[in-house]
Amino acid sequence: MARGGSVPGFLLKKKKNMVLVKQWIYEMRPEADVSPANYRYEEVEQDLTPVRGEVVVEGAYWSVDPYMRIQQSSKDTWEAPHPTGEVQGAAVVGRVTCVGEGVTALKVGDWVETYMGWRSAGLRAVADCRLLNADEVSPSTALHVLGMPGRIAYFGLLEAGKPRPGETLVVSGAAGAVGSIVGQIGKLAGLRVIGVVGSDEKARWITEELGFDAAINYRQVSDVESMKQAFAEHAPDGVDIYYDNTGGVTTDAFIESMNLRARIIICGQISQYQSGLEVPNMGPRLLHHFLYKRATMTGVLARDYTARMDEMLRVMGPWVRDGKIKYNETLIGGFETLPEALCGLFTGANTGKMIVKA
Template identity: 40%
Template sequence: MSDQMTRITLARRPEGTPVPEDFGLETGPLPEVADGEMLVAVEVFSLDPYMRGRMNAVKSYAAATEIGDTMTAQGVGRVLVSKAEGFAEGDMVMGTTGWASHAVLKATEALKWDNGLPPSTALGVLGMPGFTAWTGLREYGRPKAGETLVIAAATGPVGAMVGQLAKAAGLRTVAVAGGADKCALAREKFGFDAAVDHRAYDDASSLRKALAEACPDGVDIYWENVGGKVLEAVIPLMNDHGRVPICGTIAWYSGVDGDTDRLPMVWRSMLTKRLSVNGFIIFDHWGGYRDFLTEVAPKVASGEITYLEDVTEGLENAPEAFISMLSGGNMGKTLVRLA
């Protein structure tokens, strides 16, 4: 076993979109393992949009990453040393590993991954993104057969799961995605009824016209992953008593896009259409994760629910993969594989 670990750190706060110089690559000794903990060799970890927010020194639902700290991430790996009851050397576990080759996890914060499915699924379709989709749609989308759902970033791990769950519930599902390839992926792999390429439209008004054609009966649920132009396009199409689960606003993560003067129009639509707009953070719902696995894991195993992974090889390439993901350069769940 190597006595060294490598990690990616936050070297400085980004100004706008992150650049490679915002990250550092450091090597040092393996951390010590205390009672109730285990040392894990990380095999794969997740890259997610929320990590961009953690790079800012602002008050939020979770603490900001400090300069010099390891970039945060969920990961999966093999136990090398265990001082934790219930975990043994060789076990595959999931937990908050960070962007690193090794991590120390507490037994209370680790989950043994022994269901026979690929470990990478613990980070995507059966991990935080899939659980986010399952929880948000049930609790805040409140879907009913015959309704219409629109979702942006539709081929990402959250969007793809939302679309498949809504389709199975009898809804018309409309994807908003960036580029013809992603639109085709939304229809052909994930079963969306229609897909609209937001990059083909210069402004919200023209995008709204395309969405109106795809949603002849209006929109009952808009799953908000993006903000920006897509939000402005969709809200006027909402039906009375529509629902808007707010999962993310990636268009604004690296700074406001200049459309804040249009917010009053969007806000008024929320009032006049009596919309239910719910922001939610999945960590508030983590008590339901095992119920999610019980229901959804068999559907993934059988192929009833499908998924796509975008894998980058090598820890040192994580910053480039992260920057690309923030601009829509990924196709599916973004992962970094170390082994």
């Protein structure tokens, strides 16, 4: 394969192996709300000549995810803070435009998912690329239902959540990339599913389109007591499992409502990310309820299940193909909107997965 087998027009300039790469630099740590001001756009000419075992990937879909804000904490989280002055780390779906010597697993034109960050194109080791089957579903699904968010939805609910048919599941952030999948897996597992969302439109989507049994718009629920009443109204047998993507009042209300031997899965705490990671927000001390109910809370992180991606895809792939699991993408374009798209996650601008498209 000759060098320069690029999709025409995508690489803005090309002089031999030199490519003008667009990229977003994470420039400055946010004190509270992340904003586009924390990022710097640049275009740099880079030599994208693949060495042995490498390919060139041109991005088509870039991911924005809530975890990015966690990595902007000044403190260690699951790893050290994201360094400033570097390209924002992110999963990207794109096409192979050029392959290096000895590469047999990928060919020009293949769709791949790779953790390339917010850059328009880049060199990637073949081992760092996941080849996608673009015949059956959009390759963008590799950023959500058939990617990291789907993986943690699947393993978080089915392993940490230990669901039993007939139980009632509450999902917060239920119209988000993870929550919308969790609820549908919950239905397939025989659960009654209540989703907590941030708008009536999202409430309609998860009940009418995704098959959730009930939805609660948290913006219309003023406090913990009202949220508990809403749970009681929608869960006649009480609530057994809580898949938490948000934290805050919904979590408090679940803890005060939960059935004996309830399971709480902490997958996200998005309500706390903008300011609560440095100096925690205050909330009620409710751990005594864990005694009453002999409840269990477990934190889950998608990267722990990376090695089990195939296991998830074997089940979820057919579910998505056959329409048993539905998804939505909030597609924003183009590349220059990436920081805005990230910020939109924290105001609930997305229904389903927020993706930036080339």
